[in-house]
Structure formats: structure tokens, C-alpha cells
Amino acid sequence: MGGGGQLRVGQLDARRQLDVEVVGGIEAHPQAVRARAEHVPAALADLIDEVQVVPAHLDPLDVGGKAKPDHRPRHVAQLEDVLLGDDLGQRPVGRVLSRHRAGPDQLEAAVEPDRAGGGAGRNQPIEPGQQTVVVERPLDPRVDRRLETGDDRERRPRLRRDRLDPPRGVGAEELAVESDHLAVEAVQRAQSEVAVLGQLGEAEVAVVGALEQRPDRRGLEEDVRLALCVQFLLAQRLHVQRPDPALVQHGASLTGRPAAAGRDWQDRGVAAIELSGVVKRFGPITAVDGLDLEVPEGICLGLLGPNGAGKSTTMRLLTGQALADAGELRVLGHELPGESKPARAKMGVVPQLDNLDVDVTVEDNLAVYARLYRVEDVGAAVDRALDLARLRDRRRDAVDELSGGMRRRLLLARGLVHEPHLVLLDEPTVGLDPQIRTELWTLIGQLKSRGTTILMSTHYIEEAERLADEVAVMTHGKIIARGRPAELISEHAGRQTAEIYAPPDRLVELRADAESAGLRVRPAGPAIAIVGSEAAGDGHVPEEAVIRAATLEDVFVLLTGEEAE
Amino acid sequence: MRRLEPAAIGGVMSREVANFRTYWKGTTFSSVLEPVVYLLAFGLGLGATLVDEVDGVSYIQFVGTGMVATAVIFSSALPSMFGTFVKHRFQNTYEAILAAPVDVEELVTAEMLWIGLRAGFYGCFPLIVTFFFGLDPTPGMLLVPLFGFVTALGFAGFGVAMAATVAKIDQFNYVTALFVTPLFLIAGTFFPIDGLPEGVQVAAQFNPLHQLVELVRGGAFGYEAIDLLRFAGLVVFALVMWRIAISRMSKRLID
Numbered sequence: 169m170g171g172g173g174q175l176r177v178g179q180l181d182a183r184r185q186l187d188v189e190v191v192g193g194i195e196a197h198p199q200a201v202r203a204r205a206e207h208v209p210a211a212l213a214d215l216i217d218e219v220q221v222v223p224a225h226l227d228p229l230d231v232g233g234k235a236k237p238d239h240r241p242r243h244v245a246q247l248e249d250v251l252l253g254d255d256l257g258q259r260p261v262g263r264v265l266s267r268h269r270a271g272p273d274q275l276e277a278a279v280e281p282d283r284a285g286g287g288a289g290r291n292q293p294i295e296p297g298q299q300t301v302v303v304e305r306p307l308d309p310r311v312d313r314r315l316e317t318g319d320d321r322e323r324r325p326r327l328r329r330d331r332l333d334p335p336r337g338v339g340a341e342e343l344a345v346e347s348d349h350l351a352v353e354a355v356q357r358a359q360s361e362v363a364v365l366g367q368l369g370e371a372e373v374a375v376v377g378a379l380e381q382r383p384d385r386r387g388l389e390e391d392v393r394l395a396l397c398v399q400f401l402l403a404q405r406l407h408v409q410r411p412d413p414a415l416v417q418h419g420a421s422l423t424g425r426p427a428a429a430g431r432d433w434q435d436r437g438v439a440a441i442e443l444s445g446v447v448k449r450f451g452p453i454t455a456v457d458g459l460d461l462e463v464p465e466g467i468c469l470g471l472l473g474p475n476g477a478g479k480s481t482t483m484r485l486l487t488g489q490a491l492a493d494a495g496e497l498r499v500l501g502h503e504l505p506g507e508s509k510p511a512r513a514k515m516g517v518v519p520q521l522d523n524l525d526v527d528v529t530v531e532d533n534l535a536v537y538a539r540l541y542r543v544e545d546v547g548a549a550v551d552r553a554l555d556l557a558r559l560r561d562r563r564r565d566a567v568d569e570l571s572g573g574m575r576r577r578l579l580l581a582r583g584l585v586h587e588p589h590l591v592l593l594d595e596p597t598v599g600l601d602p603q604i605r606t607e608l609w610t611l612i613g614q615l616k617s618r619g620t621t622i623l624m625s626t627h628y629i630e631e632a633e634r635l636a637d638e639v640a641v642m643t644h645g646k647i648i649a650r651g652r653p654a655e656l657i658s659e660h661a662g663r664q665t666a667e668i669y670a671p672p673d674r675l676v677e678l679r680a681d682a683e684s685a686g687l688r689v690r691p692a693g694p695a696i697a698i699v700g701s702e703a704a705g706d707g708h709v710p711e712e713a714v715i716r717a718a719t720l721e722d723v724f725v726l727l728t729g730e731e732a733e
Numbered sequence: 734m735r736r737l738e739p740a741a742i743g744g745v746m747s748r749e750v751a752n753f754r755t756y757w758k759g760t761t762f763s764s765v766l767e768p769v770v771y772l773l774a775f776g777l778g779l780g781a782t783l784v785d786e787v788d789g790v791s792y793i794q795f796v797g798t799g800m801v802a803t804a805v806i807f808s809s810a811l812p813s814m815f816g817t818f819v820k821h822r823f824q825n826t827y828e829a830i831l832a833a834p835v836d837v838e839e840l841v842t843a844e845m846l847w848i849g850l851r852a853g854f855y856g857c858f859p860l861i862v863t864f865f866f867g868l869d870p871t872p873g874m875l876l877v878p879l880f881g882f883v884t885a886l887g888f889a890g891f892g893v894a895m896a897a898t899v900a901k902i903d904q905f906n907y908v909t910a911l912f913v914t915p916l917f918l919i920a921g922t923f924f925p926i927d928g929l930p931e932g933v934q935v936a937a938q939f940n941p942l943h944q945l946v947e948l949v950r951g952g953a954f955g956y957e958a959i960d961l962l963r964f965a966g967l968v969v970f971a972l973v974m975w976r977i978a979i980s981r982m983s984k985r986l987i988d
Binding site: 448519523525527532535539 | 741745747751754824826828832833834835836986
């Protein structure tokens, strides 16, 4: 046990509050966490006025409030979690958070490579420079307001990740790849956070706008910065309601880049899935009606559609459990249904319904599927899957004894036990509570960052916005629109949507008025939503309307109709 | 790719083994206790008061050897029917298995093989229990697990086919009343079939359980030439049921 976490502090401004966070490669373990707490450099400890160590296995948003002790406002903890993530490969374990008002000299002196080892046997060495995050952020909300103008870049929250600037010599390349993972994680967390906390306010939109306008292609660091800005603003408790599609899209395009594979996700080669003119009838019902669908390798395609649109039938066609009446199907280069078996061998399926063997242990569940998928080293595959599902400690427990979230993670890991090239996720989070859903999204995000091709059917718009590089909207057995979420939104819904809450009679009136002006209106529960309201002339959007950014939901309802089938 | 790949069949069977490890105690317990209870009830009760011996064999040994067939059908047809139905309809297990490189044919074959092996094994229990009631072990009995296995394969296939046919689990009541109970009673387990009306006797010849009973008694008291034919009949029964099960299940599982 050894190695040293490293703290590096950038330009320091004594007038600002500074958060220093140390992440080490120690697994979440009470003893390990205690050990870390003890090894905060003594000089630094003198400067800080609060230290918090939180085991990383706690849920990222700390919805259950289990991250004790937490002496600080909840939003600060959330910010950290976003930053640090819970990378499964190398799990950050806890974090030490300090605040101080010391000058730069004092802090430089205090922060030395932390060579202290943890106590518990489970600890892993901390690679020099790895997983060390130093965040400097301004405290004064008024400073952040200036971000809206985009002219004060210096005062933007700043993230320094050591490994963006890796040490020279051996391993530099690997370190860079690792840091990409970390950044991808951070952005994913940011997205989860934004969605959970609510909609973006004006200030966030402005931040996103400012960053979007940068002339050059934003790098990873910039993406993370963007995520952080949003996080920060959220933490300032600005009025927020819903994720901004621009941010979500932005994050998706970032996370869609398979960092580990060193591949540009836009560099499309062979299609993993090619369907053309596929028809599937069940008696008088045509479930899939001339479906054309191409999923390039390395992307996550969200198949979005209402119930009964033909999503599940499409999934069954791909696994050979339904045979098409017409059309051509090709999966990973194999013609279906004739070569369905070799295609299935390279494909992982995560079903909508939990069909784990409940009396059987966690590891046996995985081992059975490793054998079914003909994995050569079953033991190694099981260990890998256990790590992925974070269930190493529970390997000998029966599935029955697991919590709902653990079961879902296991179900996902079971579908990945053979490291498939292509993964079909059939409504991966249907009927799950927000915590479990966020957890699964994180796992799926990791899968994406490894470059695995994903076809995910869902009727949760949020899920598609969050995870999908591209979305295909399906209804009545056909794809009726396809593109990146942001493209779909701007193409079909415009920029803004005005929502009006009013008594039903008034809504009818307003709707008629807006429609007579050529505006598109959709019902939105107790309200109506005027889609593309930026194009509306004076007087058609009443003053009481709440203006928000257009979302994929607007697109979805416009394209698939108002009425549920 | 071959049609029946050992890797696929082995994989499906390994799932059964993993599950079996969680419930083998109960199954084994009842497999031992049931023949004991039957032998005590029939052998001692009926044997002591009404029947001394049948065809020169003490009644308790007559019943004990016959009960191999009872054990085989109850540990093959019923688990196969209910197990298949539950895995298919309630647990969606087959959906996950078929998403792996496993075809319906391999899935059904594996399920039948597993039940066949299990029932062949548990089918020996009544025989072993009967040893304690004075039956002498003979070398011929070494074939009993094989007879049990082949018969159980057939009934496992029957169970799979029924599970793929019924719409609701309650409908197994019809299957049990129409097929399982009559087959089990007119097998010559508790009474010899030669006393029955001629029509029933002819029908009993088509009862695989009756053939099994005769084979087990052959093992215990001496084989006859006709036993080869009986065994061939059981093999045919298993093969036919195997194909029926595959075709019924394919209809169910593949749209």
C-alpha cells in the first residue's frame, strides 16, 4: 500500500473560498475512509475549517441523505459528487473537502503529495496525479452573474484536472485517457443533477450560450467547465426547473466520444444494425411497418416512441425472437434470421423486466450467462461484471436479498458479462425510482464512453435526452424523425415554448387564438404549450405565459400525436 | 453452426443446476419419504390384510418396484409442466436465454435432459427403500436409472409441450386428470393389469409407465426377451415427445 495522491492548487486568490478535494483510488470501506481522513496533510488541516469524508459508494445525489457527516449545505455536497463521480473502474472513495481563507503561499506549503497510505487491506495505491481534482470557485453570486455577458471568462468556475496535463514520460497517454473518463463522468453527473434538480434558469442558459459561442470546437476541459458552471449556478439556488436541451445535447456529444477507444464517434464505419423495409404483423395488427433503421457503430441511439409504437417488437426482431414478414435485417454483419445465433453471441440484451434467478446467488446468475454466451474464462467475466454492478461484496447473496437498485445493476451487468459489441436496452429504467434510474444512467454512460454501440428503447424523453447521441422517434411501426436531440428540437419545435396555465375555458380560447395565428399548440397537462413561441407575433403569447427552452418532449408530442393510444 | 451445440445445452443445464442447488434438500427429502409412506401404507396395510403376493412376489416388493415409475412420472411430467410454464410466462427466463446464442431446440433439449437425469436419479429411490423391505439387489437393477432417464425424457417433453399449449396455469388440472393420473394408476404399479378388462389391458401397453414398471420388475426378478421391445418403445416415446415439445415451444417463443 502506498502511492501518493497529489494536490495541486492553481492560482489562488485569498478573497475566494477554495474547495480542495482529494480523491484516491481507495475503495469505499469505512476503515479506508477513516484512514484517508487521518492522512490529510497536517499543515492543510490547520488551514481548513471543515473536512468531510464521504464514502463514494453512497448514492451520487445523496438523495437518501446517507452521506454523514454532512455539515454543509446539501448543494455543496452535490457539486462535489458531480465533480468526482464514482468511476467504477477506479472508484473515488471519499473526499476531503476544505475551505479556507488562506493566502496562496500558505496553501502551497500545505499541499504536498499525500504519500500516506490508507489503513485497510482493500485499499489500492493511488497513482500519482490521478483522480485529483482541485476546484477553485468564486463565492459571490454577483460575480457569476457576469457570466451572462460572457465577457469575464477569468471569473468562471475553474476546474483543473492534473491529468489534463500529465507528467512527462511513461504512461502519459494512458493518463490522458483516464482523465477523459473522469471528465465524461463529471459531465454525466452534471446532467443527472440538472435533471433531478429541475429546469435551467436564465443564468444557466446564458452560460451555456456563452460557451456554445466559442469559435473553436470545445475540448473536453471546456465541456467539464460548462457542466461545472451549470452545477455551480444550480448550487446558488437559482430558480431552476428543467434541463436545458443545449446542455444535455452538449454533454451527450461529449460522452458519445469513446475516449478509451481513441475513436471519434462521428467517424462512422460499419453499421451495427441495419434494418430496411422490415415488416412484422401479428394477425391484423402491423406492429412494425416498413421500418428502416441504421445504427452506426459506437453510438447510442434512443428509440423513442409511445407504447405500442413497435419498439419492443423491433428489439425482439433483433434477437431473433420475432421473425420478420418482410424486409432485411443485418446485425453486426450477420444476416437475420439465418445468422441470428452468431449475432446474438456478440450482442447483449438488458430486458425491461427483471428476469434474474431470484434464489440463485449473484455470482451464479452471472456465471450462468457467461456460459450461455460462451465466455472462455467464466470466473474473470463474473468478477468483471461484479465490479461493474458494484456487487463484489454481495456475490454470494441470493438475488432475493438485494435491493431494487442492486438488482437492476445486476441485470445490466448480466447483459454485459460477455463484453458485447452491441447492447440492446429495452426500456432500461421503466418503473424505477429516481435514485435507481440515475444510477443506471451512470452505468449506461460508462458503457457509452467505452465505445459500445447501444440501441435503447424508451418512452422516457428525459432518458433519451440524457443518454442518446441520436434519437429516432418511432410511431405506428415506423421511424418518423431522427437526429441528435438538439437538431430534432430546433427542427421540429423551434427554440422556445410558451406554457400557459389557465382555467380550461381560457385555455381553449388561447389555443384557438394561437392556432389561428399559425402557431403550433399542444396540451401540456393542466396547461397548453405554444411550441416555437419565439416566432409568435405580438399578442398571441399572453403575458402570463412561462417561456422555457423547447424540449424533446415538445418534439415528441408534436410528432406522435396528442392522444395516447 | 451446428443445430444442437453442446455449449448451448450445457449453458442452459448449468442454469438448472444453479437453481437446483437452492432446493435440492426439499426434493430429496420428499423423494425418500414418499416411497416409504407408500410402501408402509400399501405394502403393510394392503399387503397384510388383503394381498399376500402377486405373481409369486411379495406385495410390498411388487409395489416397491412399481413405484419407480410413480417416482419417475411425478419428478418429470409435473416439474416440467409447471417449471416450463413459470419460466416462460412468469419469470421471462426464456426470453433472456434465447437472447443468448441458444435456439429453442437447444433450450428444450437441455430442459428435457436435465429433468431426465434428475428423474432417472430420483426414480431409483423407491427401489433402494424397498431393499429395506426385503428386496434383494441384483445386477439387472443397474439399468433402472437408464430406464428411468429415458421414460423421464419422454414425460419431460410431454410437460414442455403441455406448458406451451395451455393458456393458463389452472389448465394443468385438465392435463393431470386426463393424462397423468390415469397413466400412473394403469401402469401396473399397485395391481397387475391382467385383471383388467381386455380393452384396458391393450391400452396399458401404450402406457410408457407400464413399460417402465415391467422393465424395473425385469431388473429385479429377471429380464425377458420382450423387455428389449419395451425399452425400444420408451426410446420412441422420448424421441416423439422431444420433437413435439420443440415444435410447440417454438410456436410459443418465436413470433
